Amino acid sequence: MIETVEKSDLQTQKELVSRVVASNVICKSARLRDLFLYLCNRVLDESVDDIHELELGHKVFGRPEHYDTATDNIVRVHASLLRKRLAEHFQTEGINEPLIIEIPRGNYAPIFRKRDCNTIVSDLPESHETPVSLSLPISLEAEAASIHLLPNAASNPRTEISVWKFRVASFLALGFACLAVVLLVRTLNQRSHGIRAFLSSEPTVRQFWLDVFPQDASTQVVLDDASLDFYEEATGHPVALAEYFDRSYVRPAEEAAAAKHLDPSFAHAFLLRRQSNFAGVNLVSRLAQTTGALGSTANVQFARDFSFRQVKSGNIILLGTRQSNPWIQSFDSSLVLRWKFDPTLGIYYPIDRTAGSSELNKFHADAEGASHDGYASIAFLPNLGGTGSVLIVSGSGGSAVSAALDFLNDESSMSQLHARLNPKTKDVFPYFEVLLKVAKGGGLPKFTTIMLCRSPQPVADVQTVSAELHR
Numbered sequence: 414m415i416e417t418v419e420k421s422d423l424q425t426q427k428e429l430v431s432r433v434v435a436s437n438v439i440c441k442s443a444r445l446r447d448l449f450l451y452l453c454n455r456v457l458d459e460s461v462d463d464i465h466e467l468e469l470g471h472k473v474f475g476r477p478e479h480y481d482t483a484t485d486n487i488v489r490v491h492a493s494l495l496r497k498r499l500a501e502h503f504q505t506e507g508i509n510e511p512l513i514i515e516i517p518r519g520n521y522a523p524i525f526r527k528r529d530c531n532t533i534v535s536d537l538p539e540s541h542e543t544p545v546s547l548s549l550p551i552s553l554e555a556e557a558a559s560i561h562l563l564p565n566a567a568s569n570p571r572t573e574i575s576v577w578k579f580r581v582a583s584f585l586a587l588g589f590a591c592l593a594v595v596l597l598v599r600t601l602n603q604r605s606h607g608i609r610a611f612l613s614s615e616p617t618v619r620q621f622w623l624d625v626f627p628q629d630a631s632t633q634v635v636l637d638d639a640s641l642d643f644y645e646e647a648t649g650h651p652v653a654l655a656e657y658f659d660r661s662y663v664r665p666a667e668e669a670a671a672a673k674h675l676d677p678s679f680a681h682a683f684l685l686r687r688q689s690n691f692a693g694v695n696l697v698s699r700l701a702q703t704t705g706a707l708g709s710t711a712n713v714q715f716a717r718d719f720s721f722r723q724v725k726s727g728n729i730i731l732l733g734t735r736q737s738n739p740w741i742q743s744f745d746s747s748l749v750l751r752w753k754f755d756p757t758l759g760i761y762y763p764i765d766r767t768a769g770s771s772e773l774n775k776f777h778a779d780a781e782g783a784s785h786d787g788y789a790s791i792a793f794l795p796n797l798g799g800t801g802s803v804l805i806v807s808g809s810g811g812s813a814v815s816a817a818l819d820f821l822n823d824e825s826s827m828s829q830l831h832a833r834l835n836p837k838t839k840d841v842f843p844y845f846e847v848l849l850k851v852a853k854g855g856g857l858p859k860f861t862t863i864m865l866c867r868s869p870q871p872v873a874d875v876q877t878v879s880a881e882l883h884r
Contacts, residue, residue: 426457426525429512436506438498443718444658445495448473451722452516452523464521475658475721487659492521503528615824617831619707621842622821625793625804626709630727634697635740636689637733638716644684645736646754648673657739658721687715692811693732699818700730716740725798731805732814734761741805743797747869750790750848752807761809763788763848765865776848776864787813787851791821793844794869802844816851816861826861833866844869 430453433439439446451473455461466488470476474487482488496516503513515524626632645651648669656662663684670680697713704711711730716738723729724743734752735741741748752761755777762777776788789808796803808814820826836843848865 422525423457425512426453429510429514429525430457432510433499433502433507433514436502438502438506442498443714443720443723444474444491445498447720447722448491448495449499452521453514456522462520462522466521469521473722475655488521492516615822615827617827617842618822618824621793621827622703622707623709624802624842625728625730626704626707626711627728628707628709630801631710631712632704632728632730633719633723634700634711634713634730635719635732635738636693636697636713636715637737638739639688639690639737640684640686641716641739642690642733642737644670644680646756647675648680649756651736652739654739654742657717687717689715690733690737690811692808692814695811696732696806696814696818703822725796726800727796728801729796729803731803732807734807741807744792744794744803744805747794748792748805748846749867750792750807750846750865752790752809763790763809765848776850787816788864789813789817789820789849789851790847791817791849792846792869793842794846795844813849813851817849820849820861830863830866834868 430450434446434450439449448469451469452464455464466482467479469488469492470480470482470485471478474491476485476487499514499516503510507513511528512525513528515526517524641652641657644666650665650669652662663681666681666684667677671677700711716733719740724740731738731741733741735745736752736754749766751764751766753764754761762774764773764776768775787809789806792803792805794803794805795801806814806817808817830845830847831842834843834845846865846867846869847863850862850864852860852862
């Protein structure tokens with residue numbers, strides 16, 4: 414007979430949940446962690462005893478409220494994996510726990526019960542997901558050598574560029590995310606007297622950063638996925654947020670790569686790597702200094718480990734473009750700027766969704782690439798749950814992204830921006846979206862020009878823009 418735990422032991426159950434969440438078998442997967450916490454909170458905090466698939470698909474995995482569960486099995490797949498992980502935990506790390514947690518089949522409400530002392534430890538599940546921790550890539554040069562063109566592909570210039578991008582990716586799509594996390598942890602609590610003094614003397618800049626890094630909460634910094642970015646560039650296959658979140662984009666990766674005459678097995682393996690672009694990593698190290706000077710805290714996460722629940726709560730910084738960081742797609746309805754990749758020149762450039770079809774490419778470099786001016790976009794928006802703010806920083810390259818941060822740290826630039834936005838209150842910095850043009854060879858604010866400035870509001874999608882972006 415299974416002996417369940419009395420309701421009076423609520424605190425004991427919550428402490429157990431906290432230990433399970435921190436365990437190696439659960440903390441490595443953001444999706445399993447979110448699912449487990451949601452289920453436990455519903456039972457322990459709301460006293461429900463019946464949780465169904467449709468609710469979980471909508472609340473945890475971001476599916477439409479009445480989606481078709483018959484054709485979309487994301488909840489069943491993750492629930493099955495969660496059951497295995499829980500069994501593994503209580504047979505390894507949690508072997509001495511007097512209570513165990515189980516997820517019944519047919520009803521996802523967790524059951525807390527006392528451990529059966531006669532229970533025999535069974536074989537542990539074999540598979541493990543890739544760890545959440547970001548790691549440096551190993552033996553990149555050896556793997557780069559495995560890339561090759563299929564027969565008759567050399568005459569296709571776009572294919573040659575794609576292969577070149579994959580080669581460069583293996584060497585330069587830096588796995589510095591781990592370094593960035595270490596750097597942030599080391600500097601987050603340091604009080605840089607110089608930066609603190611600077612912020613004290615720049616009231617508008619300080620006001621903005623306090624809205625980004627509030628002192629009473631931790632901000633989530635989400636690094637972009639360089640592997641995804643290079644895959645999309647090389648294959649021309651865009652990945653939607655829903656595909657990215659449930660990993661369904663991985664399955665057709667080999668077919669998409671083969672269609673572009675790339676080594677399918679390498680493309681698949683490369684896509685699974687955890688790598689972030691240097692521009693984002695460099696930005697993290699600079700943001701760490703600001704955070705420390707303000708006495709605030711922040712956590713760094715890889716885009717692949719972020720979740721729908723997190724995008725609806727607290728303050729967030731999203732780095733990269735909507736291609737390299739699909740979470741930016743969550744805010745498409747409020748942004749007029751999109752970034753398009755030109756495979757011929759190997760660059761990203763901004764598109765204004767409100768512009769006419771004849772002006773869609775007005776920020777594009779000329780055919781010979783003579784114009785090397787960079788562009789960066791900055792968006793400061795409310796999060797999807799209305800409980801915090803989101804800062805999105807994108808750019809055509811590392812220097813442009815760095816210039817964007819210089820702009821945000823320049824008192825004169827931020828004061829002018831504040832005045833242009835004409836805020837109703839001076840207590841908080843108003844939300845905005847700006848496009849900056851960074852002159853060739855320049856990075857300081859004096860080399861930066863505001864090309865577009867607006868207050869965020871819903872934007873109707875333009876068919877010509879959608880077609881242009883996916884062409």
